[in-house]
Amino acid sequence: MRRAYFKNNWIAALMVTPQLIVVFTFFYFPASQAMYWAFTLEQPWGGGNTWVGLDNFRAILSDDLYWSSVWLSIVFALGSTALAVGMALILAIFVDRQLAGYKAYKIGMIWPYAIAAPAVGLAFRFIFSPGAGIMMFVNQVFPDLWNPVENGTQAMAMVILAGAWKQVAYNFIFFLAGLQSIPRSLIEAGAMDGARTLRRMRDIQLPLLAPTFFFVLVINITDSFTDSFGIIDTMTAGGPSRATNLMVYKIFNDGFQGLDYSGAAAQSIILMGLVIALTFVQFRYIERKVHYT
Amino acid sequence: MAQISIRNVRKSYAKQEVVHGVDLEVATGEFIVILGPSGCGKSTLLRMIAGLESVTSGDITIDNRVVNDLEPHQRGCAMVFQNYALYPHMTVAENIGYALKVAGLPKVDRLARVQAVATSVGLTEFLERRPGQLSGGQRQRVAMARAIIREPKVFLFDEPLSNLDAKLRVQMRHEIRRIHNHIHATSVFVTHDQQEGMTLADRLVVMNKGVIEQVGTPEEIYHRPASVYVGGFIGSPAMNFLSGQISAQDSAVVLANGAKIPLPVPLAAAHDGQFTQIGLRPEELALVPAGKGAFDAAFEFAEELGAARLYHFQFEDLMLTVLSADKPAVEKGKPMGIRIGAGAVHLFAADTGKRLSAKVGSRERELV
Numbered sequence: 001m002r003r004a005y006f007k008n009n010w011i012a013a014l015m016v017t018p019q020l021i022v023v024f025t026f027f028y029f030p031a032s033q034a035m036y037w038a039f040t041l042e043q044p045w046g047g048g049n050t051w052v053g054l055d056n057f058r059a060i061l062s063d064d065l066y067w068s069s070v071w072l073s074i075v076f077a078l079g080s081t082a083l084a085v086g087m088a089l090i091l092a093i094f095v096d097r098q099l100a101g102y103k104a105y106k107i108g109m110i111w112p113y114a115i116a117a118p119a120v121g122l123a124f125r126f127i128f129s130p131g132a133g134i135m136m137f138v139n140q141v142f143p144d145l146w147n148p149v150e151n152g153t154q155a156m157a158m159v160i161l162a163g164a165w166k167q168v169a170y171n172f173i174f175f176l177a178g179l180q181s182i183p184r185s186l187i188e189a190g191a192m193d194g195a196r197t198l199r200r201m202r203d204i205q206l207p208l209l210a211p212t213f214f215f216v217l218v219i220n221i222t223d224s225f226t227d228s229f230g231i232i233d234t235m236t237a238g239g240p241s242r243a244t245n246l247m248v249y250k251i252f253n254d255g256f257q258g259l260d261y262s263g264a265a266a267q268s269i270i271l272m273g274l275v276i277a278l279t280f281v282q283f284r285y286i287e288r289k290v291h292y293t
Numbered sequence: 294m295a296q297i298s299i300r301n302v303r304k305s306y307a308k309q310e311v312v313h314g315v316d317l318e319v320a321t322g323e324f325i326v327i328l329g330p331s332g333c334g335k336s337t338l339l340r341m342i343a344g345l346e347s348v349t350s351g352d353i354t355i356d357n358r359v360v361n362d363l364e365p366h367q368r369g370c371a372m373v374f375q376n377y378a379l380y381p382h383m384t385v386a387e388n389i390g391y392a393l394k395v396a397g398l399p400k401v402d403r404l405a406r407v408q409a410v411a412t413s414v415g416l417t418e419f420l421e422r423r424p425g426q427l428s429g430g431q432r433q434r435v436a437m438a439r440a441i442i443r444e445p446k447v448f449l450f451d452e453p454l455s456n457l458d459a460k461l462r463v464q465m466r467h468e469i470r471r472i473h474n475h476i477h478a479t480s481v482f483v484t485h486d487q488q489e490g491m492t493l494a495d496r497l498v499v500m501n502k503g504v505i506e507q508v509g510t511p512e513e514i515y516h517r518p519a520s521v522y523v524g525g526f527i528g529s530p531a532m533n534f535l536s537g538q539i540s541a542q543d544s545a546v547v548l549a550n551g552a553k554i555p556l557p558v559p560l561a562a563a564h565d566g567q568f569t570q571i572g573l574r575p576e577e578l579a580l581v582p583a584g585k586g587a588f589d590a591a592f593e594f595a596e597e598l599g600a601a602r603l604y605h606f607q608f609e610d611l612m613l614t615v616l617s618a619d620k621p622a623v624e625k626g627k628p629m630g631i632r633i634g635a636g637a638v639h640l641f642a643a644d645t646g647k648r649l650s651a652k653v654g655s656r657e658r659e660l661v
Contacts, residue, residue: 183376183378185374185375185376185378186378186380188345188365188372188374188378189372189374189378189379189380189439190380190391191344191345191364191365191366192343192345192365192366192370192371192372192392193366193391193392193395193439193443194366194392194395194396195366195391195395196364199395203380203391203395204380207382208381208382210382
């Protein structure tokens with residue numbers, strides 16, 4: 001690989017400084033602060049803290065409510081990722097095969113990713129509201145069929161759907177790019193070998209899409225752990241009865257509503273560790289395994 | 294084994310027609326090479342036979358069955374692609390056996406056939422490798438094996454050698470011919486390399502701008518090009534062209550500067566007064582002292598080829614090339630005589646570019 005070098009090191013330093021300041025101010029500084037709080041007992045109104053070692057972690061890990069939020073986060077991550085990846089793949093295959101109207105899809109599909117999570121949450125809150133719109137009609141025909149405000153499973157399904165909807169666009173772009181980078185002649189060779197459309201998809205296109213697939217999978221799972229906050233906050237606020245109280249939402253809840261800064265800090269350290277581990281898996285194992293050249 | 298007929302086949306993309314009514318008959322077991330510059334429609338024609346492109350109008354039949362609307366695999370064709378098109382995620386054995394797997398052949402039979410075909414193309418040691426771990430020539434063999442294993446009626450080649458280096462290309466050319474002599478499938482081979490075309494073909498098809506210019510054996514095409522285009526395209530170094538007017542009285546072509554190139558009497562008589570392009574192959578010209586040849590031209594420079602040399606001359610406002618094995622004394626700017634060998638003159642009509650021949654009575658007699 002060719003690299004460009006700066007002859008003067010101070011010019012290089014000058015150019016990376018703004019970026020470094022931003023990263024330090026908004027990432028390393030808060031992260032180190034959280035790290036510090038996680039090992040101390042922070043007073044709700046500030047003014048001194050006591051070193052408590054691993055007590056905060058012990059308290060969290062022995063708390064059933066915490067484990068329930070971990071479980072819910074996993075359900076949300078797997079549910080929304082499966083839905084988002086599956087839908088995006090189907091749509092990308094349609095566009096790649098240039099079925100009727102594929103140009104309209106292509107543009108329409110990219111928009112949802114540009115919408116902020118809380119806006120998505122608000123929109124879906126109206127769509128799934130049991131007392132208005134489509135779902136009200138459903139409830140009129142089948143009384144009490146849909147009520148995410150009372151039914152925890154339905155609430156979870158609702159946030160999964162909203163989270164997936166937002167993520168589909170991102171995945172779609174990657175899948176489409178992946179499909180279009182498969183040489184046309186491979187598909188033609190498959191056709192000459194007697195494989196029909198679905199067979200070619202299964203034997204040629206999908207295996208060649210594997211690197212994209214795993215990349216998207218890991219990104220989706222990590223995103224669903226951290227990015228779900230906006231959707232949960234606007235749609236369910238963790239309810240009903242903590243049925244959608246995901247890890248990231250519980251951190252916010254315990255920290256800013258419960259004023260348990262130290263407990264929240266310890267939870268965010270665990271979450272950060274999880275995301276780092278997933279990223280590590282992505283780079284270390286999956287990327288290496290699924291490349292052909 | 295199959296016979297292919299192409300009848301008035303046309304192909305258009307949107308409003309643009311790229312193949313303008315092609316007719317071609319390919320006999321069973323024949324090796325046909327379609328030769329032409331890039332963009333002449335030769336690949337499109339091949340892909341229409343394969344079923345990878347639809348036919349806009351006209352018919353393609355294989356063994357008297359119209360195949361226009363059949364899926365590629367129903368036509369009994371196998372194809373070798375220019376970039377090999379090997380499946381990168383499958384091993385060599387899986388690549389070769391894929392068609393059989395799709396056809397639902399049991400694994401035991403499949404492996405036996407893969408083994409047999411791999412042996413015939415010398416790939417046995419590489420069966421467990423992926424295409425990415427093979428050299429260009431080995432990939433080419435895999436592509437061939439993948440086509441052979443289907444025991445196709447028709448073998449199609451889309452410039453399969455163009456990605457190989459010169460030495461390997463010659464080697465693979467021999468390999469292809471050897472395989473053809475062995476399995477005798479009807480073959481259509483598309484290339485822009487005239488040497489490949491001349492050496493491989495039973496019959497050559499020269500295409501240009503979406504039409505067939507000439508069909509014939511390589512020998513016929515070299516010795517009797519049907520048009521200025523074919524004359525200029527086939528043969529290396531390229532044919533020289535001079536313009537002049539036919540005179541029956543002199544029984545010659547009279548060039549603009551008054552020099553005369555003698556013609557057989559019947560040929561000159563048949564086209565008296567016509568403006569013409571004369572094609573002269575560099576290898577049929579000889580260098581003689583000034584004034585002793587058909588005309589004189591000023592020497593410019595020479596190129597060494599080893600066994601012979603190319604001598605370049607300035608004649609009027611054209612460059613003229615002579616291929617000569619002996620070493621005449623030449624000097625830059627000095628004139629040399631150019632002698633034209635017997636039967637070396639190819640005459641083409643100046644307006645249509647078509648070959649001119651002598652017509653005697655109702656019979657067409659070829660005298661040149």
